[in-house]
Amino acid sequence: MSQLEHFKSFVPQDNKVRVKGTNAVIYTRVSHASQEDNTSLESQLKYCENFAQKKGLQVVGYFGGTYESAKTDERKEFNRMLKFIKQSRNVSYVVVYSYERFSRSGVGGAKIADDLLKNNGIVTLAVTQELDPTTSSGSFQQKILFLFGQMDNEMRRDKTVTGMSELLRKGYTPYSIPRGYRNLNRGKAVDQKIVVNEEGELIKMAFNWKVKHDMCNSEIVSKLNSMGMEIDQRRLGEIFGNPYYCGIIVSKMIPGEIIEGKHEPIVSRELFLQANKVITDKRHHPLIYKESDDNMPLKRFVRCSACSAPMTGFLVKRKGLYYYKCRTEGCRHTISAEKLHGEFAEVLSGFQIEKCDIPLVEGAMLEYYDLYFEEQLKNIQLTKKRLTELKQNLQAVKEQFALGKIEAALFSEFAEKYKTEISEIEENAKITQEGSSNLKKCLKHVLKFCLKPLSLWASKDSRSKSAIQKFIFPDGISLCKQTKRLQTTSINPLFAPIAELVRLLTENKKGQLIFHDQLSFRVTSEGVKPSTS
Numbered sequence: 356m357s358q359l360e361h362f363k364s365f366v367p368q369d370n371k372v373r374v375k376g377t378n379a380v381i382y383t384r385v386s387h388a389s390q391e392d393n394t395s396l397e398s399q400l401k402y403c404e405n406f407a408q409k410k411g412l413q414v415v416g417y418f419g420g421t422y423e424s425a426k427t428d429e430r431k432e433f434n435r436m437l438k439f440i441k442q443s444r445n446v447s448y449v450v451v452y453s454y455e456r457f458s459r460s461g462v463g464g465a466k467i468a469d470d471l472l473k474n475n476g477i478v479t480l481a482v483t484q485e486l487d488p489t490t491s492s493g494s495f496q497q498k499i500l501f502l503f504g505q506m507d508n509e510m511r512r513d514k515t516v517t518g519m520s521e522l523l524r525k526g527y528t529p530y531s532i533p534r535g536y537r538n539l540n541r542g543k544a545v546d547q548k549i550v551v552n553e554e555g556e557l558i559k560m561a562f563n564w565k566v567k568h569d570m571c572n573s574e575i576v577s578k579l580n581s582m583g584m585e586i587d588q589r590r591l592g593e594i595f596g597n598p599y600y601c602g603i604i605v606s607k608m609i610p611g612e613i614i615e616g617k618h619e620p621i622v623s624r625e626l627f628l629q630a631n632k633v634i635t636d637k638r639h640h641p642l643i644y645k646e647s648d649d650n651m652p653l654k655r656f657v658r659c660s661a662c663s664a665p666m667t668g669f670l671v672k673r674k675g676l677y678y679y680k681c682r683t684e685g686c687r688h689t690i691s692a693e694k695l696h697g698e699f700a701e702v703l704s705g706f707q708i709e710k711c712d713i714p715l716v717e718g719a720m721l722e723y724y725d726l727y728f729e730e731q732l733k734n735i736q737l738t739k740k741r742l743t744e745l746k747q748n749l750q751a752v753k754e755q756f757a758l759g760k761i762e763a764a765l766f767s768e769f770a771e772k773y774k775t776e777i778s779e780i781e782e783n784a785k786i787t788q789e790g791s792s793n794l795k796k797c798l799k800h801v802l803k804f805c806l807k808p809l810s811l812w813a814s815k816d817s818r819s820k821s822a823i824q825k826f827i828f829p830d831g832i833s834l835c836k837q838t839k840r841l842q843t844t845s846i847n848p849l850f851a852p853i854a855e856l857v858r859l860l861t862e863n864k865k866g867q868l869i870f871h872d873q874l875s876f877r878v879t880s881e882g883v884k885p886s887t888s
Contacts, residue, residue: 375476379407379448380416382436384456396420399452406482407450415446437467440477447476453483454500465501469494499797499849502826516816520608526617533599534558534590535621549618557584558594562622565595566629601627610649650677651692652820653699660833660842662686679834688836695834698841700809702832705854708805716856720798723852742780749773801849 383399400420407414418436440446449471451457457479458464468488471477478488484500487493522529527547532538535555539548551559557579564570564578572588572595579586598605602620605613622630651668658665659681666679677692708716749770756766804811812823825831830845846854 376445376447377412378415378446379412379450380418380436380440380446381407381414381450382433382457383417383419383452384430384432385422399456402452402482403450406480407448410480412448412450414450415443416440437471440471441475447478449477449479451479451481454479454481454497457481458501465498468497468501495848496797502847503797503800516608520606523604523606523609524612524614526604526615528604528616528618532618533597534594535600536618547617551619551621554584555621557582558600559621561591562595562600562626562630566626595630598627649817651679652817653679653695653824656821656824656828656831657695657699657841658831658833659683659686659688659836661688661836663833665831666834668692681836686836690834690839694839695841698834698839699832700813702841702843703808703812705857706805706808706827706850708802708853708857709860710806712860713802713806715860716853717798717802719856720852721795738780742777745773745777745780749777797849801853805850805853 381400381403383396383403385396385399396419400417404414416436416439418439419432421432436449440449449457454464458467468479471479472488472494479497480488481500486496488497519529528538528549532549535551535558536549537552539550540546561575561579564575565572570578572591576586576588576591579591594600599616599618600621601624602616602618603613603624604616650670653666654668655665657679662681662683664681664683664686666681668677668679670677678689679692679695680689681687752761752766752769752773755761756763812820815823827847827850828843828845829847833842833844834840835842
């Protein structure tokens with residue numbers, strides 16, 4: 356045995372994922388039955404099969420083919436596919452029409468795809484967004500596309516909620532009407548005619564039993580069941596506590612607002628209030644209301660710079676003012692919600708781009724990312740140089756063996772070693788060219804957001820605000836205890852250079868001329884460094 360063999364245990368292991376084989380599965384999905392055009396189930400299947408054929412992939416399984424929401428990854432067909440590919444051990448690819456068909460859960464979907472690649476050597480490919488997730492640039496862009504799938508979900512949800520909120524303010528019922536009613540103009544959002552049905556008459560009797568006969572809920576439930584209305588005490592309590600039955604609309608979509616409904620009331624307002632007073636008097640425990648986070652969207656997103664603990668919040672009731680607070684013993688610094696929100700607004704305004712500057716910013720950003728990926732190309736160039744050396748060494752070994760200068764065993768050992776290293780380097784040198792077009796699409800989404808980042812954030816509810824905050828600052832932001840200023844420690848790579856570009860463009864508008872090459876230089880050198888508001 357060669358003395359060098361004793362050092363094998365010290366050699367670093369190659370952890371690069373190797374994708375083997377050409378077996379693939381196809382997953383198709385739509386959110387609801389009415390979805391048609393190019394994203395229908397039939398169209399997705401056709402495009403996926405054509406894509407697999409073009410890539411030389413052998414399809415060994417079909418999954419999905421049904422209506423599943425991708426807002427979460429708790430999907431029957433999706434999970435059946437994951438179980439199949441993990442257990443079969445001979446699947447190398449998952450083919451989908453687009454990454455949003457695979458998942459719209461953002462970071463969750465990206466993690467599933469990343470785990471499949473790293474743990475099982477399975478690559479997730481999208482027909483309409485061709486890239487190579489096995490390369491660093493391809494993996495980076497795949498994660499961005501997953502994140503925008505989630506953001507698109509948030510945008511759609513906001514549009515739906517906005518439309519429903521406006522209908523509520525006009526007195527309409529844009530959701531399922533409560534028990535005891537029917538809509539004579541079913542399917543119409545505006546021209547509704549909501550009237551009391553047979554169950555509604557029984558509900559009216561229940562209110563009267565509660566108020567005028569002081570009957571307990573269990574007695575009322577028993578009487579209603581005997582009259583053919585199946586209900587339990589919990590549902591009855593919900594009916595007694597819903598002002599819809601006296602013609603009033605309240606909803607989480609329009610917090611703090613009381614609307615006169617256009618529907619027919621079942622009981623009078625006086626009777627409804629009396630019924631609820633009876634309920635209140637009978638309770639042994641006071642009601643506890645969970646405070647809405649809409650007043651404190653930065654709670655647990657902002658961390659204390661001194662101790663790294665997440666900032667929580669509280670309300671000073673006598674003043675009606677909200678505050679953020681670090682609860683670590685010995686630290687405990689406090690800041691008003693108004694001031695902290697103002698600081699965060701200043702951070703967001705650092706990303707705001709004028710519409711006329713979009714082409715200039717887009718050009719500088721694309722140039723920046725060209726340089727970013729160029730570093731990877733340089734590494735590949737070095738490996739190609741090593742590849743040339745290995746091929747020369749292999750040729751030299753062949754010549755020495757042909758001349759009889761080395762034995763067959765020694766030739767086989769060195770030839771196999773060189774061939775293995777050559778094969779690995781050639782695989783690493785493969786670079787996909789589709790990435791740039793996908794990067795442009797991602798960048799257009801970001802630039803559209805940057806036209807009005809502050810107003811977009813301010814107009815959302817706490818859930819959507821949190822999604823925007825985490826998207827731009829994935830690791831959160833910190834509050835300096837001494838200066839009370841926010842510090843951004845990590846910025847999404849698509850947003851990182853924009854703040855510096857905005858600053859340079861602002862200087863330009865003040866009379867300090869900035870040229871495009873200066874923009875590119877500053878973005879490259881400083882854009883990835885987080886700025887402080």
